[in-house]
Amino acid sequence: MGEKQKTISKEVSLTDIGLHTGQKVNLTFCPAQENFGIKFQRIDLEDHPIIEANVDYVSEVQRGTTLTKNGNSVSTIEHSLAALTGLGIDNCLIKIDAQEVPIMDGSSTPFVNILKEAGIKEQDSEKDYLIIKEPIKFSIEDQGIELIALPDDHFSVKSMIDYDSPVLGQQHASMENIQDFEDEIASSRTFCFLHELEFLAQNNLIKGGDLSNAIVVVDKVIEKERLNQIAQLLGKPTVEVTSKGILDNIELRHENEAARHKLLDIVGDLTLVGKPIKGKIIATKPGHGPNTEFAKLIKKRSKEMETKFDVSKTVLDVEGIKKILPHRPPMLMVDRIIELSPDKVVGVKNVSVNEDLFRGHFPDQPIFPGVLQVEAMAQVGGVLVLSQFEDPENYLTYFMKIDKVKFRKMVVPGDQIVFEISYLTPYRRGVAHMAGKAYVNGTLVTEAEMMAKIDKVK
Incomplete structure (x- = not known):
């Protein structure tokens, strides 16, 4: 007997603000029937439209992944999707009363915790895996971006990031099995560079931004006067740069937390292929854009593999x-x-x-x-x-x-x-x-x- 599909046992909710909109958001995870998949429902809109977690609906990949169907959108979905995949949940309806999924602490841990509180329920139908049968490669050569899927009997991910930064350097992270997600990957928070944060704040693009939900990397020497300006911009009394080259808003949970978070994003974005994956993923310089293009390629190749016939055979000439x-x-x-x-x-x-x-x-x-x-x-x-x-x-x-x-x-x-x-x-x-x-x-x-x-x- 194969592995069974899973859903949650009861509805559970959490509330926070959207990172980019600053809008208060209520999100509810709901149990779903077998073969339902993962879908979002905008309960704040007329007719409560459904938006499937399907890579074909990706419409925006700047600072997060956005899905749009029939003009209705849901954004910053990757952390919640990663939590569902990390816990092996196949079927779930996610009700949300605003466009953007709440940022919480910038990681998947709050979503993991609330889903575990709901209880995970095994269903009767077997899981329908997307099995990688041959190597699949996506690359943007001039940017050094490469994502590869290789055949394997389980899902694993290796990720490498390199921002040419003296602070981050070149970082690696790995997840040998999806069962490792909760302990090794889920807690890793989103990060950005100080110059990105300043640009976003000055252009009112992080209305819900809070120094408690992001690692801010400072890869240049900053004068005290400018630090005071940054603190004012972010609505904080003071900010300082630690010896590790990050703002003193939070302590790192892992030395390679940035690389682990990029791996978390891969897990979330690849959830959009619509099935749990059996295969080894190796990613160099991943991001939401490359991740979702890679997911589209995997989905396309999977369909081709499902319809691949051995044309070398002849039953009747x-x-x-x-x-x-x-x-x-x-x-x-x-x-x-x-x-x-x-x-x-x-x-x-x-x-x-x-x-x-x-x-x-x-x-x-x-x-x-x-x-x-x-x-x-x-x-x-x-x-x-x-x-x-x-x-x-x-x-x-x-x-x-x-x-x-x-x-x-x-x-x-x-x-x-x-x-x-x-x-x-x-x-x-x-x-x-x-x-x-x-x-x-x-x-x-x-x-x-x-x-x-x-x-x-x-």
């Missing part, structure tokens, strides 16, 4: 197909069958520039027609149906209905189309109701539902 289907060139649109079972078939069509149709469709921009993609899909479906008969050559299949056809991407010469066809309902009384999907390089290009009648003609 073209001669075998001709023993089942009545079609012949130029209307035979299937080159090989690579999988065949009573319920599903996978076939391959190689699109060649030498096909006569490209002389007219179109001479200067050859595109494989969508109607022929559907025809090829139907022929692969015909193999599925007719292969169950001992004498398939005595039967013909006729279209009765084509429904829900979507062409998502152009198919051009040189592409190899992989068609996956399965029954929507059991085959009975000479009628086959099937769903088909077509992929090129793992990307869905066409999909349709088809109904066909099978008649004996000989």
Whole structure:
């Protein structure tokens, strides 16, 4: 038996202010049913819109991660999401009465504590992991940014930061297992450099900023007069720079707290792929922008891996197909069958520039027609149906209905189309109701539902 999904046992709430808005925020974590996932709900807005924790909705990554759906946003979400992932919680509704998640102490610990107070409840359904099956890499070479995901049987993260700062230097942090999150990572607080803090304060961008919820790095010598100005700007009587090069507002919880917090952000941002990850993450100079782009890439590659077929196999070659289907060139649109079972078939069509149709469709921009993609899909479906008969050559299949056809991407010469066809309902009384999907390089290009009648003609 695999691991079970988890939610919380009861609703729990906390209240604080938003770091950037300064607005008082009430946030409530609520239990959710199996396969619900993690979703935010803006209860202060009309109709209480839902915003899924989905990387496709990322709209802003400056100083935090923001999601926007249908014009409704929720921001600074990463610390709360990291807490949920760190505790292995799969399903949770987060109700919030303002746009920004409360900053608390700048770490995930307050969220971890309140979630543990709620109690963590195991559910009946098994966890649906996103399994890294091959290396995935995202990089911005001119900035030295690189994030890599490698296959592994559990989730781990290694992070390195380097701000070319004499105070921070080059820092490393690691989390060997998600079970280490609470003790090793959750308490690490957000940080910024003094010049960033001054800019944000002067431009009214940290209305909820408080020197108790951030580590402020000072990497240059500061005159006493300027320190007094900074104290006034931040609404503090005085501030001093410690021997470690940070303002004296707080004590470091870890020598490498900055690197640990960046690792915390990675955990939160990668929650947006929508599934717990099994894989090893190695990050150099991470940030919300690179993290979320990496999450998009992981999600995309995961879909490709889910639809990846072994095209080196051959169950039926073209001669075998001709023993089942009545079609012949130029209307035979299937080159090989690579999988065949009573319920599903996978076939391959190689699109060649030498096909006569490209002389007219179109001479200067050859595109494989969508109607022929559907025809090829139907022929692969015909193999599925007719292969169950001992004498398939005595039967013909006729279209009765084509429904829900979507062409998502152009198919051009040189592409190899992989068609996956399965029954929507059991085959009975000479009628086959099937769903088909077509992929090129793992990307869905066409999909349709088809109904066909099978008649004996000989």
